[in-house]
Amino acid sequence: MKFSQEKLNKVNEIIARYPEGKQKSALIPLLHIAQEEFGGWLDVPVMDYVAELLHINPIEVYEVATFYTMFNMKPVGKYVLEVCQTGPCMLRGSDQIIDHIKNKLGIQAGETTPDGLFTLKPAECLGACGYAPMMQLGKFFKENLTIEKVDALIEDLKAAAKN
Amino acid sequence: MAVKLLLDKAHIEGIRYYDTWRKNGGYTAVEKALKMTPDEIVEEVKKSGLRGRGGAGFPTGMKWSFLAKPEGVPRHLVCNADESEPGTFKDRYLMEFIPHLLIEGLIISSFALGSSATYIYIRGEYAWIPDILEEAIAEAKANGWLGKNILGTGFDCEIYVQRGGGAYICGEETALIESLEGKRGNPRLKPPFPAVQGLWMRPTVVNNVETLAAVVPIINMGGEEYGKIGVGRSTGTKLISACGNINKPGVYEINFDLSVEEFIYSDEYCGGIPNGKRLKACIPGGSSVPIVPANLLFKTAKGETRYMNYESLSDGGFATGTMLGSGGFIVLDEDQCVVRHTMSLAHFYNHESCGQCSPCREGTGWMYKILKNIEYGKGKMSDIDLLWDIQRRIEGNTICPLGDAAAWPVAAAIRHFRDEFEWHVLNPEESQTRNYGIAHYADPREVVA
Numbered sequence: 001m002k003f004s005q006e007k008l009n010k011v012n013e014i015i016a017r018y019p020e021g022k023q024k025s026a027l028i029p030l031l032h033i034a035q036e037e038f039g040g041w042l043d044v045p046v047m048d049y050v051a052e053l054l055h056i057n058p059i060e061v062y063e064v065a066t067f068y069t070m071f072n073m074k075p076v077g078k079y080v081l082e083v084c085q086t087g088p089c090m091l092r093g094s095d096q097i098i099d100h101i102k103n104k105l106g107i108q109a110g111e112t113t114p115d116g117l118f119t120l121k122p123a124e125c126l127g128a129c130g131y132a133p134m135m136q137l138g139k140f141f142k143e144n145l146t147i148e149k150v151d152a153l154i155e156d157l158k159a160a161a162k163n
Numbered sequence: 164m165a166v167k168l169l170l171d172k173a174h175i176e177g178i179r180y181y182d183t184w185r186k187n188g189g190y191t192a193v194e195k196a197l198k199m200t201p202d203e204i205v206e207e208v209k210k211s212g213l214r215g216r217g218g219a220g221f222p223t224g225m226k227w228s229f230l231a232k233p234e235g236v237p238r239h240l241v242c243n244a245d246e247s248e249p250g251t252f253k254d255r256y257l258m259e260f261i262p263h264l265l266i267e268g269l270i271i272s273s274f275a276l277g278s279s280a281t282y283i284y285i286r287g288e289y290a291w292i293p294d295i296l297e298e299a300i301a302e303a304k305a306n307g308w309l310g311k312n313i314l315g316t317g318f319d320c321e322i323y324v325q326r327g328g329g330a331y332i333c334g335e336e337t338a339l340i341e342s343l344e345g346k347r348g349n350p351r352l353k354p355p356f357p358a359v360q361g362l363w364m365r366p367t368v369v370n371n372v373e374t375l376a377a378v379v380p381i382i383n384m385g386g387e388e389y390g391k392i393g394v395g396r397s398t399g400t401k402l403i404s405a406c407g408n409i410n411k412p413g414v415y416e417i418n419f420d421l422s423v424e425e426f427i428y429s430d431e432y433c434g435g436i437p438n439g440k441r442l443k444a445c446i447p448g449g450s451s452v453p454i455v456p457a458n459l460l461f462k463t464a465k466g467e468t469r470y471m472n473y474e475s476l477s478d479g480g481f482a483t484g485t486m487l488g489s490g491g492f493i494v495l496d497e498d499q500c501v502v503r504h505t506m507s508l509a510h511f512y513n514h515e516s517c518g519q520c521s522p523c524r525e526g527t528g529w530m531y532k533i534l535k536n537i538e539y540g541k542g543k544m545s546d547i548d549l550l551w552d553i554q555r556r557i558e559g560n561t562i563c564p565l566g567d568a569a570a571w572p573v574a575a576a577i578r579h580f581r582d583e584f585e586w587h588v589l590n591p592e593e594s595q596t597r598n599y600g601i602a603h604y605a606d607p608r609e610v611v612a
Contacts (some may be wrong), residue, residue: 017323019237019280023362027345028328028380032287060345067347067517068328070287087450087507088406088493124331124511125249125450126288128414129491130404138291 001049011053023054027064030054031071040080043060062141069123076117077112079157082136085122088129097133098122100147103154104154118154164393165431168400169373169381170416179295181302184263186517190308195312196271204275204467207377210386212398215493216372217243217334218449219564220473223293229358230276231366240278242269243339245287245329249450250512252489253402254372256414257290258285262299263313268375270308271382273320276368280321284339287327293402296324314473319401331515335367335563337361338517343600349519350563365501373402379559393419397472401490408496410434423447424461427494440496443601447476448488450508451568451577454501457601481575497601501583505576506534521562526553527569537584540591547584551577567568 005010011030018025030050031042036045044064051058063070073078083098098109101120105113112119126136131143142153175181184190196204209224231239240263246254257265265283273281285293294369300322303309311319325343327333333342337351340362359366377399381389390398397419406412409427411434426432427442436442442457461469464483469475476487495504512528533550536542554570561567579583589592 016283016326017321019363022344024345025325025343028287028342029326031328032326049216054345056345064328064347068287069514070329070331085507086511087504088250089445090504090507091407091493091499099246123288124514125247127252127286128247129250129406129493130253130414132406132412136288152527157561161523 001038001039001045002031009039024056024060026060027054028068031061031065031068035071040076040078041074073107075112076121078161079119079137080119080121082121082123084124084125084126084128084132084134084136086125088125089157092132094133096147097135097145097150099151101154104151108137112118117158165416165418166400167416168263168389168392169402169554170261170414177235179263179299180259181263182590184261185306189263190303190306192379193270193308194314196382197318199315201275201277204271204382207381207386208275211377211381212396213374213377213381213389214396214398215371216373216377216401216490218248218451220487221371225375226358226370227276229356229360230368230600232277232549233263233366236365237279239362239368240269240273240276240281241336241339241343241362241367241369242281242283242372243336243369244283244289244291244335244372245327245332245488246332246338246372247286247515248489248491249502249508250406250411250446251257251404251449251489252406252491253404253490255289255292256404257372257376257402258289258296258299258323260291262377263295264376265372266299266308268378268427269322270303270313270320271378272368272370272375273322274275274313274316274318275286279319280323282362283322283324284333284343285324285326286333287329288340290326291500293324293326300324310542311465323552325338326377330517331511332517332563332565335565337565339369340367347517349517351566362428366382386428394472395474397474399486401471401487402493403471403490405433405492405494407492407494408436408440408499409438419470422461422472423469423471426492431496433492433520436494436496440498441601443496443497443499444495444501446485446491446493446572447471448486448493449491450493450511451482451571452486452488453481453571454505454579455483455493455575456579459483459579465513481571482578485575498598500538500598501576501580502534502538502587505572508572509534509569509597512565514571516565516569520566522557522560523566523569526557526566529553530569530573537587538594540587542588542591544585544588546588547577547581 014026015023047061051061133145134143175518213223214220330348332338333348338348342348357367463478513531518524539597554573558564583599
């Protein structure tokens with residue numbers, strides 16, 4: 001397992017942002033890149049590789065990776081539906097959105113569909129309270145959700161996965 | 164007519180890009196500031212009366228003047244863009260749509276504080292915004308506003324963007340610094356304060372996005388003029404992110420003499436409550452600040468009009484008042500259940516506690532479980548007193564303010580809505596099928612009519 005040359009250049013560019021000897025500061029940005037590159041989650045060999053790149057002990061990577069919610073410690077589906085469930089979204093119907101996804105996909109919170117396509121990951125406030133209910137899908141937010149929009153989104157993603 | 168200092172150009176097509184920003188008066192503040200001395204800039208910010216816009220409201224100029232300046236030790240400015248307080252999404256708006264305002268504020272502030280490497284720490288979930296900021300930084304650099312020897316002053320400055328990993332606690336400045344160093348976001352014991360030993364144990368100032376953006380109008384108009392706008396110790400303008408049960412959720416720049424009632428009902432702002440529903444309660448400054456029932460929202464306990472500013476919102480202390488906080492304005496209509504909403508917030512704080520201090524680590528979990536029992540018809544009357552007891556033992560007993568932030572919403576909910584909690588306990592079945600409604604916290608508009 002190794003980053004591509006392009007990613008390695010990016011890694012070096014990130015490390016150069018910090019003073020000499022403070023390369024550990026690049027850890028969280030590197031974990032984001034690693035998670036994107038190696039299947040959407042951080043397996044132990046992936047974390048060990050990041051430790052090697054930064055010349056730090058593997059435990060320093062494990063303790064950070066397990067602290068932050070954006071890092072997945074077990075495999076996830078191709079599409080992770082991170083639906084916000086905190087107060088302001090709740091006021092605008094996030095409970096119904098989450099229940100609908102559970103019923104539609106036949107999974108509970110934190111589970112992945114048997115075909116490996118979808119994981120439902122209820123999330124805490126994502127900073128889109130004015131456009132609630134909402135979810136994070138990969139890099140972007142899907143906002144002002146309705147049951148119909150969620151249905152259409154899931155169908156679109158299923159179609160995209162086939163192509 | 165309301166004065167706009169931050170969002171005055173937000174409507175201009177293409178304002179995200181350098182050329183449009185520059186054509187519309189952008190970077191004149193940097194030109195002006197770099198002809199001043201760093202101390203003169205700090206003095207202008209002090210005169211402006213600007214208070215930290217992240218939530219605490221601490222005077223920015225004073226914070227800057229605490230920065231230690233030992234010989235030969237680099238100093239850093241860190242921009243706190245870890246906006247994670249439920250109800251708050253104003254910094255996102257600034258960064259997404261008018262990034263050059265922040266970049267300009269960062270250059271001026273970096274010069275004033277002597278930071279040649281400035282970091283924007285942005286919450287990881289805002290995953291597309293670093294691209295926008297990095298593009299703006301590249302544009303600024305290409306036009307000579309960043310890099311080496313800026314405008315021939317001999318001042319070098321680089322701005323870097325770093326994404327977090329999804330942790331509310333990293334909005335606390337010492338946790339943010341730990342995270343920026345590549346560690347878990349555990350807040351540090353203070354002292355030493357970041358102004359003395361911050362990032363990599365170097366003197367550091369951490370400021371919120373909106374605070375740093377406000378430095379631009381302060382330099383453009385002068386600190387004294389800026390200080391004349393507003394009411395008392397609430398100077399300048401404030402961004403409010405409005406959400407919940409309102410017709411027009413979004414980000415608004417308000418003047419501090421705006422009444423809360425006008426903010427909620429005027430078409431210029433929230434546009435009232437949908438479907439003709441009545442107002443039940445409001446959390447005006449992000450989820451950590453006390454919830455207030457409608458009858459204490461438009462008028463203080465003394466019967467005076469309540470305004471959207473630091474002093475007026477906190478009038479009456481926690482007994483009958485609340486706080487302006489981060490400006491995350493959450494409105495609850497008559498159909499909302501305060502027990503359920505409080506439970507949701509308790510779950511949030513339990514999830515986001517870093518686990519370092521036992522009162523917060525354990526207490527937030529207990530509060531969530533007890534609230535869940537009450538909400539789902541399994542509560543006992545003694546649970547309400549137990550909740551009160553737990554929140555009291557968390558407040559003030561933790562390293563960072565997350566403990567207080569978790570305790571206050573629970574305390575305020577019990578203080579003002581105790582009857583709703585009791586109703587849940589006494590009516591375990593009925594409470595599963597309908598909401599308590601509005602009861603005595605009548606919508607003040609209705610009382611008048």
